[in-house]
Amino acid sequence: MVQLVERDLQVHLRWFKRRDRSARVFAVHFEGHLPVEEVEVDGELWRFRQAESDLAMRSILVDEDQSPVVILTSLRNSTLEPDIKGRIGGGEILNFDVWQPLAMLFEATGIDGRLKAGEHSDAIAQTLMRIAATKKLPPVVGGFLDDKPAWHVIQTAGLGQERGAEDLSEWLVWAVTSGDGVERLFGAYADIVPALGERLEEEFGAAGR
Secondary structure (H helix, E strand, C coil): CCCCCHHHHHHHHHHHHHHCCCCCEEEEECCCCCCCCEEEECCEEEEEEECCCHHHHHHHHHHCCCCCEEEEECCCHHHCCHHHHCCCHHHCCEECCCHHHHHHHCCCCEECHHHHHCCCHHHHHHHHHHHHCCCCCCCCHHHEECHHHHHHHHHHHHCCCCCCCCCHHHHHHHHHHCHHHHHHHCCCCHHHHHHHHHHHHHHHHHHHC
């Protein structure tokens, strides 16, 4: 599971608002701990509140008629009362599905299932979200996001490679000359290191490791 930080939550909220631009309340299925109690998105402060029953959700809805709020809950849509569904954004409990906002950011209409279901799917998604927090992601050609454009963004926008290293010699030159890029790889983007190691080994054999 991707560990959410404040920047990720801002991207998710922008995605939720895109689904329902007039909503002041969203409900999200979430069982865990968030690092913040509120985030600012497009000049509005959104607060996170916990509710584990229909009664608790109704109480928040009454209290929060004016202030934007995200209700975190373990409840499911199948058990949620219709009157509550009618008052939350999108008419349903949403999820922090990291690939949904990434599709929006890449302007993609579809995502390769292998990219979403792979062993390192969470790490790739998290790294792309970190990059998207400070840089605009390029629209994918044909509207389909798969392995190639995802890694191209990680290599260029994330690791600072001018056009994305394509052979082992280019990777070696980058490793020797790009101090900032290497620092980001083992710092902010450390989660991607195992996936990158496997990718390089697949392409270049043992030398890629």
